[in-house]
Amino acid sequence: MMKLLLPALVTAASAAVIAPRDVVFEARNFTASCLPPGSTTCFYSLNLFMPGTMDTQGYNCTASGTGGPGLLPEIQGGTCLPSSRTFDVLRNETGMTVIASVQVSRLSYTRGAHFIPSEQIQLTHGDDPLEVYTAYVGPKDFPLERIW
Template sequence: MKFSAAAVVSAAAVVSGAALEKHSVVYQISDFTADCIPHSSQCLYEFGVFQPGTMQTTPIPCKAMVPGGIDGKLPNVEYGACEKSSRTFNVVRDAKGLAFSVQAPVSPHTNTTGVYHIPNKDLVMSDGSNAAVQSYAGPKNFDLEYVV
């Protein structure tokens, strides 16, 4: 049976696409915490990020101390830093919770980005003596899915 080069390349592309669909986890997050500090105007996001399928052997620490909102809720973060790494992270509040993403440059015009949505049910308000503050109460470890 003879196959044309185009047919073989086309079949390989379909198989490759299927493999990408099955392996959509681009980053794994560990020890994730996010808290607004009582008696302070600051909020802290902190976690480790690991990229499976690479030569990385341990999670890279990331954190951002950012000004909290007057409502005590966890604020947005733009380009939070990861230690000794070109990776950064963003947090953007939306109606359903927080959109959390980690990105790393692959080229001057391309990033590898993974996302995870933190639902409102994982964000809790606690009443302090001076003010109510928000913190994250969801899973400490979770995966970020690849975004094209």
């Protein structure tokens, strides 16, 4: 019995390893920072496009909110004009998650998410030694994988 189960388990495990990720959006040129010096006004910006579609240019998305030292704020309903795409940024103790969404029918949405660990959000020094602000320092481009 064990001889029959082992090949099936190995086949299932290797299929899981090579299964492609379900990337529904890609973010390009993502930035997030609070205005120096020590301001609580923070801005998010990214270009959001859907790979595998005729959308090759994407849409420029922006949002702003109030943060604090070492903390970028949560955002609800960031806009990607002139499209109907939106994005949110949700925070927890380990980092933040960027979630993009587009309505595809009256009752259906396509949503994708990307997690950003806290290590990629840092206090950064500007040209002036007193100029300290919070900024995202991770990759500018990243995939957003389907969520339900």
